[in-house]
Structure formats: structure tokens, C-alpha cells
Amino acid sequence: DGGITQSPKYLFRKEGQNVTLSCEQNLNHDAMYWYRQDPGQGLRLIYYSQIVNDFQKGDIAEGYSVSREKKESFPLTVTSAQKNPTAFYLCASSRVNEQFFGPGTRLTVL
């Protein structure tokens, strides 16, 4: 089955820790994205990548970092500099105008 996988589904972090969220796609899409979603809120773009070894900041990149070493993988690191990281994180890839989303990772800071 083609699609996007995110892991883990739930993640708990202690304050001051960095954590990395995984995103893998087998759709052969060039572009990949990370969004943050807070309760009752819309989708806010963190980072996006249009091609391997290149990525751009979105609207809320502070406290986050990404890498794009392989076409199929776009991991997101939530650093200790992100002061309010508890949220639902969504990874997506796109073909032309359509975005395909993964199932999400719910991150909770303890």
C-alpha cells in the first residue's frame, strides 16, 4: 500500500529534551511538509521540502529542525528551544496540488 507513515503515534517528552518525529512516504513525491495542529486550531506549517537536501522554513519554524537526506524521509526534531511543543504533528507529501497526510504524532510534554 502506498502512503505516509508517522511514528510514534504518541510521544512523551520531558522539558529540556529534544525529540525526533519520523515521517516516511512511498508515494515517490518530491515535496514533503510538517504541520502543527493545536486543539480547535487549523494547520500551521513548520517546514517544507521541495527536493532532497533542501528545505524551507514555514510560518512557525522556531524551535524545530528538519533534514531531507532521502526522498522518502523527512524527520522533524522538536528541540528544547520550542517552549510549547505539546500538539498534534502532521506530516504530508504532495503531488501537484494535492497533499497526502500521515496519521499524525501526538506529542505531550510532561
Added chain:
Amino acid sequence: QQQVKQSPQSLIVQKGGIPIINCAYENTAFDYFPWYQQFPGKGPALLIAIRPDVSEKKEGRFTISFNKSAKQFSLHIMDSQPGDSATYFCAAPNRDDKIIFGKGTRLHILP
């Protein structure tokens, strides 16, 4: 930044009713207008989309109406069911491979 403004923020409709969600956009260069559906705890999924060369598109019980002159488009759900309860996002793709999303509408269909 170009925006897509979505309303209402939340909507409650009786089963069988026709919820309507509206979106307005600014950039006349937008040429594709999708709607995404998101169930709690899941990622959004493409529901239906329209291009500006048509005024209406239907897929099953879901219809998009498009008004190019007013720069507005709306989603109608015919014969709504409790299973349609979800958050709906309108969107428009930008030139740089980014998609601009509305803030979402939480729809609840009462049984």
C-alpha cells in the same frame, strides 16, 4: 501572506440537514480549491476539489459551489449523517508548492 478565510468556526446540524461551509480567498492566481476532511486523531484527507473554470462540482453527497467574481467557494453536504461529523478545511495551493489552509470548521451532525 495570502489567506483563505473560512467560516463558520463550528456548526451543528440535525441529521438530514444541509450544512454549508464557506471560504473566501484573496489571490486571483489560485487555480485549484480543495476541501479536506479530518476525523479526530487522524490526518486530513482530500474530500473534493474544484477548478475555477466550473461553478459547481458534485461527488456523492458533497458539492462545491464556486463564485469566481466574489472569490468565494463553499462546501454543501446533502442529507448529512452523523458519520460526517468531522473538521473540514478549505485550501488553495500557492505557487511555491505550499498549500494555504483555512482555519477549519468543526461540524457536528446530531442523530
